[in-house]
Amino acid sequence: MAGAPSQSEGDINSTPQRAAWQREHLDEASRALLARDSAAFLHQSVSTPCLAPIVKAEGLYIEDMAGRRYMDFHGNNVHHLGHGHPAVVAAIKRQLDELSFAPRRFAPLRAVELAEALNERFRALTGQPGRVLFTTGGSDAVEVALKLARAATGRFKTLSFWDAFHGAGFGASSVGGESLFRSGRLGPLLPGSEHVAPFGCYRCAYGHEVDAEGQPRLAQCKLACASMVRYVLEREGDVAAVIAEPARAVPFVPPPGYWRSVREACHAHGTLLIFDEIPTGLGKTGRFFAAEHDAAAPDIVVLGKALGGGVLPIAACIARDQLDVAGDFALGHYTHEKNPVTAAAALATLQVIERDDLVANAERVGAHALARLQDMKHRHPLVGDVRGRGLLLGIELVEDRDSKAPARAVAERVLYRALSAGLSFKTTMGNVLTLTPPLITTQAQMDQALDILERCLAEEKT
Numbered sequence: 001m002a003g004a005p006s007q008s009e010g011d012i013n014s015t016p017q018r019a020a021w022q023r024e025h026l027d028e029a030s031r032a033l034l035a036r037d038s039a040a041f042l043h044q045s046v047s048t049p050c051l052a053p054i055v056k057a058e059g060l061y062i063e064d065m066a067g068r069r070y071m072d073f074h075g076n077n078v079h080h081l082g083h084g085h086p087a088v089v090a091a092i093k094r095q096l097d098e099l100s101f102a103p104r105r106f107a108p109l110r111a112v113e114l115a116e117a118l119n120e121r122f123r124a125l126t127g128q129p130g131r132v133l134f135t136t137g138g139s140d141a142v143e144v145a146l147k148l149a150r151a152a153t154g155r156f157k158t159l160s161f162w163d164a165f166h167g168a169g170f171g172a173s174s175v176g177g178e179s180l181f182r183s184g185r186l187g188p189l190l191p192g193s194e195h196v197a198p199f200g201c202y203r204c205a206y207g208h209e210v211d212a213e214g215q216p217r218l219a220q221c222k223l224a225c226a227s228m229v230r231y232v233l234e235r236e237g238d239v240a241a242v243i244a245e246p247a248r249a250v251p252f253v254p255p256p257g258y259w260r261s262v263r264e265a266c267h268a269h270g271t272l273l274i275f276d277e278i279p280t281g282l283g284k285t286g287r288f289f290a291a292e293h294d295a296a297a298p299d300i301v302v303l304g305k306a307l308g309g310g311v312l313p314i315a316a317c318i319a320r321d322q323l324d325v326a327g328d329f330a331l332g333h334y335t336h337e338k339n340p341v342t343a344a345a346a347l348a349t350l351q352v353i354e355r356d357d358l359v360a361n362a363e364r365v366g367a368h369a370l371a372r373l374q375d376m377k378h379r380h381p382l383v384g385d386v387r388g389r390g391l392l393l394g395i396e397l398v399e400d401r402d403s404k405a406p407a408r409a410v411a412e413r414v415l416y417r418a419l420s421a422g423l424s425f426k427t428t429m430g431n432v433l434t435l436t437p438p439l440i441t442t443q444a445q446m447d448q449a450l451d452i453l454e455r456c457l458a459e460e461k462t
Contacts, residue, residue, distance in 0.1 A: 018051065021416045026052060030065045045180055057083035060438060060445060062424065071449050073425040073437040077249075077279040080306035081352050082438045088309030091348035092341055099340045104333070111338035114346050118303070122318045125289050126297035129321040133332050134314060134343070138278040138304030139167025141315035142243070144332045145300045146171050148319055149241035149272045151326040157192035157239045159232055159271075163429075164198065164245055166276050175243050194239070196232055199225045200252040202385040202396065203404065214385050216255040226258050230265035241300075242266055243274040246290040250428045251394040253387060259296035266299075272323075278304040278315065279392075283353055283439050286363030286390030293389060299323065309349040314342040358439035366390035369435075369446050376450070380457050382407060393435040394428070395453075406431035410460055417456040423449050 026034070033053045041048040056063035059082040062072045072079060081088060095110060102108040115132045122130030135141045150156050160166070162177035173181040174190035177198075182189065197205030201216040206228075208221035233239055242262065247253050266273045275298040280290035282303065287293055289301065300323070304315030317332075336342065353359060366389065373386040373395060384398035397407040397414070408430040415427055428434045433453070437446070 015412065017412050017416050021419065022052070025066070025068065025420065027066050033065065059083060060441060068422070070419065070422050070424040071437070071445065071452075073423060073435045073449055075310070075436065075438060076305065077284065077436050078305045078308070079310040080282055080284065080358070080439045081309055081349060082440045083310055085309055085311075085348075085352060087352050088311050088345050088348045091344045092311065095341045095344035101336075102338055102340055104335070104337060108338055108340035108343065110340040110343035110347060114343040114350075117347065117350055118316055118318055121288060122301060125291060125301070126320065128297075130318045131321055131324050132316050132318045134316050134337050134339075135332055135334050136313050136315065136336050136339075136342070137167070138276075138302065138315045139169040139172045140332065140334065141278075141302045141304055141317045142167045142172040142175070142276060143169055144317040145243070145274050145302050145319070146175065146241070147331045148300065148317070148323060148326060149274065151329075151331075152323045153240040153270065153272060155238045155240035157194060157236060158190075159194045159196065159229065159236070159239050159242045161198035161244055162195050163200075163248070163250070164276075165249065166243065167278075194232060194236065196228050197225065198244075198248060198252070199254045199258055200248065200250070201255055202252070202387070214387065218255060218257070221255075223255060223257060223261055225255075226261035226265070229262050230268075233265050233269040233271055237269070239269065239271045241272040241274050243276060245280065246275045246277065246294065246296075246298075247280050247285055247389055247392060249279050249392070249434075250432055251388050251392045251434065253389050254294060259291070259294040263296040263298075272299040274298060274300040274302065276302050278302055279436075282306050282349070283359035283362050284390055284392050284436070286359065286366055288353075288359055290389070307346045307349060308342055309345045309352075312342045312345045314339070314346050353439065356440070361441075362390040362439045365441055365443050365446050366393065368443050369393055369450065372447070372450050376454055376457070380454075382410060382457060382460060388435075391435075391437050391439060391441065395433040395435075397431050397433065413460070414453070414456045417459060418452055421452045421456065423452045 030053050038049040053065045054062055055065050060071055061069050063069050099108055118132050119130040133144050158175050160175040164177045166172040166176040168181055171190055174193040177195055201210050206224040210216055263273055275291050277289055291298060300319045302317050308314040377383040377386050382397050383395055384401050384404055385396040387394050397411045399405040399407045411427045411431045425435050
């Protein structure tokens with residue numbers, strides 16, 4: 001997989017297109033700050049050097065040093081409530097005055113309240129009581145889930161999917177499937193980390209084709225992708241956990257019945273099912289958990305990113321109560337594990353999502369967007385496929401619909417044209433325009449963004 005494109009490809013390092021955009025749009029002060037940034041940080045793909053300076057982020061919008069505003073349809077999936085939501089900021093300020101830190105041996109009220117709230121959400125998803133551990137980032141929460149699976153099963157092997165991203169730690173990189181985080185220069189990763197091809201009907205790894213509407217032909221493929229998971233679990237016999245994104249961040253949504261089949265296979269072989277809902281949870285797909293779409297209850301769920309309201313970093317590993325089997329050693333034991341301030345931010349986030357009915361808004365606005373994108377596909381031969389759920393949306397650009405050759409150069413040009421017009425999003429796998437706006441996005445704002453996108457696509461014809 002060393003040469004496989006990354007989910008983050010298109011946002012990596014400098015390209016001629018990127019350099020041209022910077023020359024056109026950045027003033028001297030902006031270039032000076034980017035030079036300081038480049039000199040101060042270790043360089044790595046996807047983060048340094050940066051594209052442009054940022055001075056303000058509020059609601060749906062971010063603003064650069066020159067006063068240029070962008071609709072943020074990327075946001076690293078942390079801005080479910082938009083940037084700087086006043087309810088989250090107010091909760092943080094109140095908590096700072098009340099109690100700013102809690103040593104681990106003491107129990108702060110806000111952390112307990114947050115644990116109870118998430119455990120109730122887990123019960124609603126799985127029908128079973130849950131227990132939680134907090135960490136300061138999603139990658140660490142994945143590590144906790146992997147440790148817990150080992151402790152509960154007495155096994156060490158995992159089964160996960162190529163092209164998936166689960167974090168940057170050694171454990172998370174091992175179960176992840178992106179070459180960007182699995183460089184051979186890093187040396188061996190965790191033993192027992194098995195991988196199979198993921199679901200992805202438009203680009204089925206098993207050679208099956210979709211119908212004219214882009215839907216899988218289940219009578220022909222018979223869920224070959226799920227059958228492979230079952231086959232590997234049978235052959236290995238001692239896999240501790242299957243860990244996966246319930247909806248892939250590329251994005252791809254699973255074919256009907258996929259997760260029920262995988263759930264049954266896991267149950268049959270004593271394997272735990274871990275869902276990484278770090279980008280998809282908290283309402284992004286039009287359900288509080290993306291797994292709700294597929295009626296497949298996981299044993300463990302990992303949340304992160306947006307949990308801190310887009311302001312503070314906090315993540316959570318939630319597990320079935322029966323998996324509370326590791327009390328004699330430390331699964332995480334992080335210094336800020338029960339930080340009352342980050343817990344207050346997360347509680348406020350949950351309250352705003354429920355109070356403002358943002359999950360339903362994501363479903364409604366996302367359905368409107370998918371309908372528009374399907375219409376766009378009929379009018380633009382460059383669009384090979386559109387897919388998504390809620391406000392996790394993807395537009396795959398191809399050079400030719402028959403060959404499905406990825407149109408990566410076109411995708412990059414569209415990305416920078418959109419930035420010039422005030423719309424920021426990312427490309428995944430090099431040719432998939434990926435839109436992940438906040439849950440507060442209105443239909444009018446969605447239409448404005450899609451108008452920009454369509455104009456940028458239309459320029460490819462001239």
